Amino acid sequence: xxxxxxxxxxxxxxxxxxxxxxxxxxxxxxxxxxxxxxxxxxxxxxxxxxxxxxxxxxxxxxxxxxxxxxxxxxxxxxxxxxxxxxxxxxxxxxxxxxxxxxxxxxxxxxxxxxxxxxxxxxxxxxxxxxxxxxxxxxxxxxxxxxxxxxxxxxxxxxxxxxxxxxxxxxxxxxxxxxxxxxxxxxxxxxxxxxxxxxxxxxxxxxxxxxxxxxxxxxxxxxxxxxxxxxxxxxxxxxxxxxxxxxxxxxxxxxxxxxxxxxxxxxxxxxxxxxxxxxxxxxxxxxxxxxxxxxxxx
Amino acid sequence: xxxxxxxxxxxxxxxxxxxxxxxxxxxxxxxxxxxxxxxxxxxxxxxxxxxxxxxxxxxxxxxxxxxxxxxxxxxxxxxxxxxxxxxxxxxxxxxxxxxxxxxxxxxxxxxxxxxxxxxxxxxxxxxxxxxxxxxxxxxxxxxxxxxxxxxxxxxxxxxxxxxxxxxxxxxxxxxxxxxxxxxxxxxxxxxxxxxxxxxxxxxxxxxxxxxxxxxxxxxxxxxxxxxxxxxxxxxxxxxxxxxxxxxxxxxxxxxxxxxxxxxxxxxxxxxxxxxxxxxxxxxxxxxxxxxxxxxxxxxxxxxxxxxxxxxxx
Numbered sequence: 278x279x280x281x282x283x284x285x286x287x288x289x290x291x292x293x294x295x296x297x298x299x300x301x302x303x304x305x306x307x308x309x310x311x312x313x314x315x316x317x318x319x320x321x322x323x324x325x326x327x328x329x330x331x332x333x334x335x336x337x338x339x340x341x342x343x344x345x346x347x348x349x350x351x352x353x354x355x356x357x358x359x360x361x362x363x364x365x366x367x368x369x370x371x372x373x374x375x376x377x378x379x380x381x382x383x384x385x386x387x388x389x390x391x392x393x394x395x396x397x398x399x400x401x402x403x404x405x406x407x408x409x410x411x412x413x414x415x416x417x418x419x420x421x422x423x424x425x426x427x428x429x430x431x432x433x434x435x436x437x438x439x440x441x442x443x444x445x446x447x448x449x450x451x452x453x454x455x456x457x458x459x460x461x462x463x464x465x466x467x468x469x470x471x472x473x474x475x476x477x478x479x480x481x482x483x484x485x486x487x488x489x490x491x492x493x494x495x496x497x498x499x500x501x502x503x504x505x506x507x508x509x510x511x512x513x514x515x516x517x518x519x520x521x522x523x524x525x526x527x528x529x530x531x532x533x534x535x536x537x538x539x540x541x542x543x544x545x546x547x548x549x550x551x552x553x554x555x556x557x558x559x560x561x562x563x564x565x566x567x568x569x570x571x572x573x574x
Numbered sequence: 575x576x577x578x579x580x581x582x583x584x585x586x587x588x589x590x591x592x593x594x595x596x597x598x599x600x601x602x603x604x605x606x607x608x609x610x611x612x613x614x615x616x617x618x619x620x621x622x623x624x625x626x627x628x629x630x631x632x633x634x635x636x637x638x639x640x641x642x643x644x645x646x647x648x649x650x651x652x653x654x655x656x657x658x659x660x661x662x663x664x665x666x667x668x669x670x671x672x673x674x675x676x677x678x679x680x681x682x683x684x685x686x687x688x689x690x691x692x693x694x695x696x697x698x699x700x701x702x703x704x705x706x707x708x709x710x711x712x713x714x715x716x717x718x719x720x721x722x723x724x725x726x727x728x729x730x731x732x733x734x735x736x737x738x739x740x741x742x743x744x745x746x747x748x749x750x751x752x753x754x755x756x757x758x759x760x761x762x763x764x765x766x767x768x769x770x771x772x773x774x775x776x777x778x779x780x781x782x783x784x785x786x787x788x789x790x791x792x793x794x795x796x797x798x799x800x801x802x803x804x805x806x807x808x809x810x811x812x813x814x815x816x817x818x819x820x821x822x823x824x825x826x827x828x829x830x831x832x833x834x835x836x837x838x839x840x841x842x843x844x845x846x847x848x849x850x851x852x853x854x855x856x857x858x859x860x861x862x863x864x865x866x867x868x869x870x871x872x873x874x875x876x877x878x879x880x881x882x883x884x885x886x887x
Contacts, residue, residue, distance in 0.1 A: 342690055342727055360764060378690070378731065378739065385842070387736035395734040402735070422769070426759030438761065523734035551726075 322435060323571045324500060325356035325420060332508055334561025336368055340554075342520050343379045343406040347372035350412075352561070360420045366443065366492070367413035375403050388472075394455075394462040394543055395523035397480045398472055404481045405522030407451040409555070412514060414445020414492045426499070434499050441494040446487045447514055447555075452522030453482035456544040463543065479545070480522070490516035496559070504568040513556040525549040670760075670770040671822045672881050673704040680827065682872025684716060687830070691728040692741040692787075694866055695721045702753060710753040714780075718744035728789070738790045740839035742864060745804050747833065749780025749811055770819045777812040782833065786840045786857065795840060795856050802840075802856070809835035815870075823879040829870040836861040 332352040338345055350368025357363070375383075379402065386399035396402060422438040457463060462476035496510030519525070524541045526548040542548065680700035686693040695718070702712030722743055732738055758772035785804045788795035795802055813831025820826065838857045845855040 340687070340690065381739070382731070382735045382737050385737055389736060392734050392736060396736075399735070421763055422761035423763075424759055424761030424769075426757055426773075428757050436759065436761075521730070521734065523730070525730055525734065 319574065321423070321573045322500075322503065323359050323573050324435070324437070324498075324503075324506070324565060325362060326359040326571065328356055328565045328567065328570075330354040330356065330362070330364070330563050330565050332561045332563040334368070334508065334510075334559050336370075336512070336557045336559045338409070338555065338557045340556070341376055342553075343376055344408055344520070345374040345376060346370045346409045346557075347374070348409075348411075352563075354418055356418075356420075359423070362418040362420070364416055364418060365413070366416055366441070366445070367411070369411045370409055373408050375406075379403050379406060388465045390463065390465050391541065392524070393465050393476065394457045394479075394541060394545065395521075395525075397462060397476045398466070401477065401480045402522075405452045407449055407518050407520045407522060409447060409449055410485070411448040412445060412490075412492075414443040414490075414514075416441045416443025416445075416492065416494075434501075436497060436499045439494075439496050439498065441492070441496070441512070443492045445490060445492050445514070447490050447516060448485065448487055449518050450483050450485045451519050452545055453479070453484035454544070454546050455479040455482070456546070488516045488518060490514045490555070494559075498563060503570040504565045506563040506565070508559070508561040508563055510559040510561065511556065512559055513554050515552065515554050517550040517552045519545070519549045520551070520553065523549065525551065671819050671825075671876065672707060673710070673755075673876070674707045676704050676881065677877045678702040678704065678710065678712070678874055679877065680714075680872050680874045682827070682829075682870045684831075684868045684870040686866060687869050688832075688865060688867035689741075690725060691739050692722060692724045692743070694718050694744050694868070696744070696747075696868070697721075698870065698872070700751075700872075702751075708755040712751050712753065714749050714751060716744075716747040718746060724787075732789070738842060740842065740858070741787045741789060742784050742837050742839065743787050744866070745783040745785075747780060747782040747809060749778045749809065749833075751776050751778030751780075751811070771816060773814065773816045775812075775814050776829070776831065777810075779808065779810050781806045782809040782835050783807075784835070784837060786838060788840050788856075790840055790842050791844045791850070791856075794850060799853065799856070801838075801853050807835045807837065809833050813870075817874060822881070823876040825874040825876075827870075827872055827874055829872075831868050831870060833866045833868065835864055837864040838862075839864075 330352065332354075334350055334352065336346075336348045336350065338347075348368035348370035350366070352364055352366045354362045354364030382396070382402045383399055386396050386402060388396045388399065418439050418441045420437050420439045423435075424437070425433060425435050427433050455462075457476070457479075461473055462479065464473075466472035492512060492514045494510050494512035496508055496512075498506040498508050500506045522545065524543065524545055526542065678701070680702070682698045682700065684696040684698050686695065696716040698714055698716040700712060700714040702710040704710040724741065728739055728741065753774050753776045755772050755774045757774075758770070761769045761771065763769065783804045783806050785797070785802055788797075788802055797803060811831055811833045813829050815827055815829030815831075817825045817827040838861050841856055841858050843855070844850060845852060849855055
């Protein structure tokens with residue numbers, strides 16, 4: 278892009294933005310009289326300020342590759358103001374459901390010399406995939422939007438939209454690290470040479486670890502009364518893990534283990550982990566204490 | 575003083591019923607001298623006889639009046655108003671943006687949220703006509719060509735498990751849709767700005783032009799073959815969305831929509847010998863229900879830009 282082009286673009290942008298009328302935002306209530314400076318809402322129920330929120334929930338992971346996680350947990354928060362709170366969030370995941378892709382690998386996956394370590398026996402593939410077992414985080418919660426909604430013009434409910442940012446830890450169980458440099462997992466089973474027991478044993482060997490991860494969420498609270506609300510939330514906890522338990526990476530040109538290295542490297546290791554968003558849908562029910570909500574001026 | 579101010583304020587409100595100001599224009603003159611503004615129909619402002627509410631009694635109007643007891647004095651010294659302002663307050667606010675009788679044009683960007691193996695991003699354009707304030711009929715068009723890409727997951731699964739997952743490719747889609755708005759509301763941001771929003775459900779039927787992509791035997795099953803070329807399929811769609819108004823004619827929206835259709839996917843079996851060249855072995859024996867769940871983000875422009883409320887306030 279030439280200097281002339283850049284200058285032209287800059288000038289065009291300047292003219293464009295300069296030409297915008299200097300009127301207030303259309304949805305900004307333009308008040309210049311006795312209502313000037315007043316709150317946009319008066320006599321509003323202050324649901325959060327000075328109150329403790331306990332919100333049990335169920336969470337369902339989204340866009341899972343090999344295993345869907347269903348968990349149960351709770352959020353415990355204290356709200357310093359009506360728009361800001363601090364708290365802890367966590368869940369335990371007792372339910373893991375294989376995805377259709379996992380079922381397909383179990384039914385039709387093939388083991389060759391090249392992927393003998395990745396898939397020693399296709400029927401055991403669902404035992405080598407990674408799972409999320411639990412997660413916990415400390416978080417800050419911002420509530421920038423507060424309002425009400427009408428359902429079929431019959432039911433009118435208070436609601437607010439919140440954003441949570443935090444940092445936590447995720448308990449994951451993955452296929453245990455193993456190296457097959459000695460070649461015990463280098464050949465595919467055949468009618469004359471069944472699968473090596475040592476190789477198959479590596480398929481079901483598990484290792485648990487704790488992965489640090491940031492977390493962020495966006496949610497909507499719909500208030501049933503002064504002290505209870507329905508929560509609908511989307512949350513993500515991005516971190517790298519080996520979801521498939523397969524040999525995906527090795528050492529790259531610099532000798533560093535990562536998943537861009539040569540395939541196969543005949544080892545299940547941290548080099549096989551890939552970054553995932555790990556997002557989920559959460560439905561919960563909040564209880565606020567004390568049970569009485571203050572009314573604003 | 576409070577009583578006089580209240581009387582004048584109520585009188586002005588009644589006198590200006592039928593004026594063209596909009597429901598959300600809660601604009602008050604800086605001078606606050608409401609008597610200086612003639613009523614819209616030229617009628618004299620009738621005096622109202624009501625007791626002023628005590629301060630902090632819960633009466634909003636009374637409270638406001640009590641905090642501005644000297645506004646009339648201020649106005650006498652203020653300069654003449656350059657722009658016209660409508661000095662009104664309504665007991666019940668009217669709907670911020672009426673839709674009935676208006677046309678809605680919506681450019682948007684769409685991306686796949688449910689397919690692990692291939693994403694189908696698209697640019698799209700929607701056109702709706704609102705025949706009531708909550709019901710609309712319209713069309714939307716999606717263009718996918720050249721924007722699609724296969725995920726790394728597909729590659730890794732093929733390499734590690736020798737399992738090929740058949741995928742599809744889209745070129746375009748067009749649908750006839752009906753939209754219903756069952757839910758609307760407003761949000762206050764930090765008790766300062768107010769945003770009007772609504773949530774809607776949408777559904778319809780249309781056509782998608784798609785083709786299966788050969789991943790099992792791409793050497794033989796090429797796109798030059800009719801079986802792997804684009805064909806039109808009947809598609810149904812259903813979705814939910816939320817629309818946030820920026821002005822009375824401009825909004826942005828987010829939508830989750832599922833486009834479902836029947837696709838003949840590539841067969842995962844490869845016949846041996848001469849049969850490998852037989853087109854009848856290339857596709858799966860029965861069509862598969864294919865869902866393309868998309869997240870759509872875009873802008874909405876309502877035409878005409880302005881409208882008038884037909885019912886009295």
